[in-house]
Amino acid sequence: MKRSVFLSLLLSVTATAALAQDPIKIGIPVGLSGANSVVAPSVVQSAELAAEEINAEGGILGRPVELIVADDGSGAQGAQRAFDSLVFREGVDVLISMETSAARNAGLPIVNRGRVPYIYTSFYEGKSCSPWMYVNAWVPEQQVAPIVDHFMKEFGAKTYFLIGSDYAFGRGMLEFTRQYVEDSGGEIVGEEYLPMDGSDWTAIISKLKAANPDALITSTAGGAPNVTLTKQLRAAGVSIPYGNLAVDEGTAKSMGADANGIFIAASYVTGIDSEENKTFLDAMKAKFDGDLNTPNDLSVPQYEAVYLYKAAVEKAGSTDPQAVIDALSEVSFTGPRGTVQMNKQRHAPLTMYLGQVQEDGSVEVIQSFANVDPGDQCPQLAN
């Protein structure tokens, strides 16, 4: 997997060099190692496709696009190095990346100092603001509502049990979920956390069974904690409606029967029935063939963000950072997830999909919610 990333990186660099005009440099600090290393290759691939397509069409304002990928180690220290080198040594024109919240928070001061536009493409716990940053992925306001609304309407669920990993994203998501459930007239009958490296959910599951709630919502760290919790829930025979805020399509697929019946909400699933999505998926398959990492809710926003930047530069008529920042909220791009415009306090209203994992691990879209509002994320930045 890793080799293919570097290989395709090399290819895209040589391909852009052929255009031989002063390129527009896009910096991509991303977690090639550490917690994000599983998803990072798919993010890099989708950025490569966007760059290749743009270059084939003559670049941005006649200039070719060049991607510079840097490993942020999925954490704060690595991010400082990656951002420093991209902003001050490489002198990139823009940063576009999917990263952990720790990496983003560590990188933001450097972005502010270097005055470089930064498009953050990962869903996150919300309310991170900088005059230089835009976000085109979802926040809790957009993801939690579809699941809770569905549970209340379809299952008449009144009492909820929340389980999460003990870190910023896990707690942030469930804090919002608690608020939302209570505002909607439901009740939280239990809220439990396990450390991120914990794998024994026995006591929590027994508490869950004792509380006997109508529905369960979980927000663990991706990967291992999510899998161990789901397996142990299944082994314990828990069969109430189960919304998982951390499972993505790929994980669901490999979990197979254990994931059966889980509800997820996402702004992107591969099954979206639109011309743009089909074209995108075909292009990804054609470009990466056997090395393709399945596009997902973290990699598709990365693809779209490159186009959003292109649109902003074209509207501004230059890569001048302030002009691009001003233009970013005014442009939109219609891609695999539909039309996205980051015009709500630096965040974007998104179409959210409520899906349910099927027996074979595929995700069936049950309902879509058009233009779900991100709410008040950055009231001090009125766009």
Added chain:
Amino acid sequence: MSILVLDIVTTAAILFAVASGLMIILGVMKLINFAHGAFLTVGGYTAFLTTEAGITPWLSAPLAAIFGFLAGIVIERLVVRPLYSRPLDAILATWGLGIVIGQVITLTFGREVQFAASPMSGTFDFGAIDYSAYRIVVTLIAIAIGIALTALFYGTRFGLQARAVIMNETLARGLGIDSGRVRTLTFGLGAGLACAAGALITPLLSVDPNMGLPWLVNSFMLVLVSGVSIPSLALASLILGGAQVAVSTYISPIIGGLTIVVLAAFILRINPRGLGLG
């Protein structure tokens, strides 16, 4: 309440199964095997490969045990044996070995989470409560492991020799016991047990390159408290595992995760010999 009892008993059984391999190597070889966590991980990946090969998941633990035993014998010859006269360095060598095994697994399978099939799903119905069937089965297997180990050490010639080596290695050699062979077989046995335990717990866990790590620390604490004795390891598992479940249930699972380490330190402070039934 009865759920709490089941939680405690099954948790203790899992801890016992996971720690037994570490204890046996410590007992006979006076060697703290830092690669124990890596062996557990290898067991998890054996279960994953068993699933990939389409073999019934019931066989994944026995296959892991065989693989672990053979690998343990090879590792003992190559890595541990040259360092017998330098016990501290031997411990560091097992630590390095753990890192090497972890990296080889990462290079071969990638960092992502893998999935092994579970031999059974669903719950047992105990009238008022239903409980995870697999945890019950693991408990029975752990009890079987305990009985088998006791039989091995107290009912066979190898066991007699091993106990002689545990008590006084120099004297044992003087009596004509090939202590090198005992050490080799013991390391193989410990590695085999660790791999089998790793395969055994995969239906409740995810298979990833770091899956053994959290178990390594708990196993250390259990073995420190119990000393080298099968019944006292069982008792230590019951006390520490029980405390973990109780704290997780009545206080907080986050504090519950620390219980084993804190309680072990506390027990050793009061009685530096630990439980020491053996």
